[in-house]
Amino acid sequence: MSDASLSARALQNLLGDWRGGLPGAAYLALADRVRLLVLDGRVSVDTRLPAERELADRLGVSRTTVTAAYRHLREQGYLRSLRGSGSVARIPGAPAVLPVPPAATHLDLSKAAPPALPWLAEVARDAADELPAHLGDSGFDPIGMPALRQAIADRYGVRGLPTRSEQIMVTIGAQHAIGLLARVLVGRGDRAVIEAPTYPHAYEALQLAGARLVPVPVAPHDPRFDGGVPPHGDEVEALERALARTNPSTAYLMPDFQNPTGRSLDADARRRLLDVAARQGTVVIADETTAELDIDRDRAPLPLAAYGPPGTAVLIGSLGKTVWGGVRIGWIRAEPPLIRRLLAARLPGDLGTPILEQLIATRLIGRMDEILELRRSELRAGRDRVETLIAELFPDWRVPHVDGGIAVWIGLGAPISSQLALAARAQGLLIAAGPRFGIDGAFERFLRLPICQPVAETEAAVHALRRAWESMPGVAAADAGLLPAVV
């Protein structure tokens, strides 16, 4: 069993607005929210929960409420009490393993990732034919095969950012790239600016490296909505201020089709951010995993590194969102001195990227225009269907219009995202609640809905959400306009 324990304060932060202003027994609302935190992985299995009295004091509820919530969780199999050492989080039927593999019967929209490219198996077969030519080498390749590094560099060239292959390191997916960069760039106690909401495993990697996070609000920019959505300019100013005032060693940003909001930074914003970063000595990690997933953007700005002095922005890319998550190929574009430091930091963790995967990736990157054309038409179909179906089934929800990316960040009008995600499970749909993308339980009023799934699955998911919504008694009232939080 791990020694991890959660203080009452930390749990309170994660719980956020756990009552959500809805009617019903407080102990059930509390138990439900803890259950979602465990299912989501925000509270890891084997983590010790705070003592009942301590939590009751912190939340300002009676001890009986917490006792009843813990009892309920125990009965459902989400808590185990250990004599003399409190209660630890569990998942029923999964002794110490996270995340729980989704049941085959569930539609999984907790991951915003496209299905595998239809011609992937064919490309893999062709790449396997090429393998014998490489079997004479040791096979340990921590930097990347020359042909693949060149293909990645050339792709940046096509996007308007001339790049040499020495500026590229091939990694095992973009997540590996983020983890490596965090280990190399972040010193314990350093500040790291992140967008809020953001891609959770990125800030987890920064935290693991010892960073103190400085979240800056991001909002999808949609001129159709006023109020509640800060205009683009405010966001850029807030980022500039955070960079200037907190002197972070790094900032992790998604300049294009941010996950989950879908917003992109224009050329002017990119220039301004890199100006400040260069002055402060901050390295901006630009996650471009979805940068090429344009649906109908007017004009694509250049990759972030084009807007500042060399070394100010490090770029990350991957095949996960264009080809398939199962092809574990990503990369880093950085100046050669940083590539050398990354290489030194990599070896204690892993000895290189698989050769066969690299052969597959080299072929795929050469066909990127064709791949993007397919993905663009799928994303357009997904986005358009989500917009019409949500307007039909949830007229009060706000779906900001995105011009690319993999998801929409829906405004629910009430702080019920976690409850809805739990209710959706009962309807066969796995979906990540808004707070999964924030720190400290924020974003309870939002839900990320992927647009990159096949349209039939997206439709089934939205219908499951509707059934889930109807199964939430408090929400049915809200739907009828009885709760003032709904606008």
Ligand SMILES: Cc1ncc(COP(=O)(O)O)c(C=O)c1O
């Ligand atoms: C923004 C972002 N960055 C990085 C990753 C990780 O990508 P990979 O599968 O290449 O490791 C993801 C995957 O969901 C993502 O959404």
